[in-house]
Amino acid sequence: MSETAAEDTASGTGESVIELFQLPKAELHLHIEGTLEPGLAFELAHRNRVTLPFGSVEDLASRYRFENLRGFLDLYYTTMAVLRTEDDFADLARAYLGRAKAQGVRHAEVFFDLQAHLRRGVPAEAVVDGLSAALAEAEHDAGITGGLILCFLRDLPVADADAALTAAMPRVDRLLGVGLDSAELGHPPGPFAPVFRRAREAGLRAVAHAGEEAPAAYIQEALDTLGVERVDHGIRAVDDPRLIERLVTGRVPLTVCPLSNVRLKTVGSLREHPLPELMDLGVVVTVNSDDPAYFGGYVADNFLALSREAGLTLRAAERLARNSIAASFVTPGRAASLIAEVDRWAHAVRDRPPGRPAAGPPY
Numbered sequence: 484m485s486e487t488a489a490e491d492t493a494s495g496t497g498e499s500v501i502e503l504f505q506l507p508k509a510e511l512h513l514h515i516e517g518t519l520e521p522g523l524a525f526e527l528a529h530r531n532r533v534t535l536p537f538g539s540v541e542d543l544a545s546r547y548r549f550e551n552l553r554g555f556l557d558l559y560y561t562t563m564a565v566l567r568t569e570d571d572f573a574d575l576a577r578a579y580l581g582r583a584k585a586q587g588v589r590h591a592e593v594f595f596d597l598q599a600h601l602r603r604g605v606p607a608e609a610v611v612d613g614l615s616a617a618l619a620e621a622e623h624d625a626g627i628t629g630g631l632i633l634c635f636l637r638d639l640p641v642a643d644a645d646a647a648l649t650a651a652m653p654r655v656d657r658l659l660g661v662g663l664d665s666a667e668l669g670h671p672p673g674p675f676a677p678v679f680r681r682a683r684e685a686g687l688r689a690v691a692h693a694g695e696e697a698p699a700a701y702i703q704e705a706l707d708t709l710g711v712e713r714v715d716h717g718i719r720a721v722d723d724p725r726l727i728e729r730l731v732t733g734r735v736p737l738t739v740c741p742l743s744n745v746r747l748k749t750v751g752s753l754r755e756h757p758l759p760e761l762m763d764l765g766v767v768v769t770v771n772s773d774d775p776a777y778f779g780g781y782v783a784d785n786f787l788a789l790s791r792e793a794g795l796t797l798r799a800a801e802r803l804a805r806n807s808i809a810a811s812f813v814t815p816g817r818a819a820s821l822i823a824e825v826d827r828w829a830h831a832v833r834d835r836p837p838g839r840p841a842a843g844p845p846y
């Protein structure tokens with residue numbers, strides 16, 4: 484990455500930590516169930532009289548070592564069984580948004596796995612109303628805007644996804660879009676085309692996970708068959724120069740999740756992560772946290788890890804933040820005000836005398 488030059492390196496000093504946390508950003512790839520911290524999981528289990536198959540908070544936390552996406556998903560679906568009521572979903576989203584605020588998030592487009600909750604008998608209205616209530620509070624109290632993206636589980640039958648969309652229809656006005664997630668290998672996007680078409684006809688935006696574990700062909704297929712406007716992860720695009728050209732000329736953003744990729748072993752280390760190459764090739768890349776409770780960090784923690792381990796500069800971080808606004812589904816007016824926030828951050832960083840920390844604590 485040209486922007487890893489020593490000159491501007493955010494090398495993890497006290498100053499750059501503050502600046503990376505204060506950098507105004509949009510989070511576009513965040514599974515709300517993946518923000519369920521072990522402590523809250525046990526609190527909700529107690530509240531709802533659900534027995535978790537873990538002895539303690541520490542026991543649960545000690546299992547956060549994964550060999551691949553499937554291994555993570557098994558734990559993720561087991562733990563989310565504590566989510567039962569509208570209040571549970573509101574509490575979960577409130578906890579995330581509180582942390583997100585401290586990480587400089589000014590806009591959050593939040594995924595949720597409706598099918599997993601419907602299977603436990605939780606009504607779609609309880610899920611959507613609880614999450615919406617927390618988003619409305621965050622906007623009122625902290626000026627954080629946001630939206631909800633219903634993700635279809637690609638390892639369940641297409642008919643199940645279709646039924647989930649039907650179940651969500653009474654709350655379609657509260658949704659921003661639809662996505663596609665869960666176990667990727669062996670579950671290509673194409674069969675979900677009719678469900679995505681129905682969602683788009685209902686006015687919803689479309690995104691999909693592709694090229695996380697599976698090859699670049701899955702990204703191509705998601706673009707060709709689902710009409711997606713962004714690709715979640717998409718890191719395997721680096722293997723296909725023609726696909727890169729398509730992403731660059733079409734300005735199709737990738738919502739990349741560096742710590743997730745390392746924890747799920749889709750890349751060996753942050754040093755080997757394709758993010759710098761994708762940026763250099765001209766792809767609209769964004770940095771996100773995916774399932775931060777499980778992967779060792781929220782979104783600013785991802786920026787910080789990249790600065791410490793992959794030489795991310797403050798200038799490159801600024802570019803990633805600008806990309807996150809451009810890649811978001813905000814209105815032009817909101818985008819302009821978010822860009823102005825980044826401009827103010829950039830001026831404060833550049834005008835600061837050397838060695839003088841930026842004002843204010845990160846939290």
Ligand SMILES: Nc1ncnc2[nH]cnc12
Pocket residue numbers: 514517552559664665666667692695743773774
């Ligand atoms: N990283 C990920 N990939 C696919 N599905 C997911 N669901 C939650 N996290 C996911």
Ligand SMILES: [Zn+2]
Pocket residue numbers: 512513514664692715773
């Ligand atoms: Zn994801």
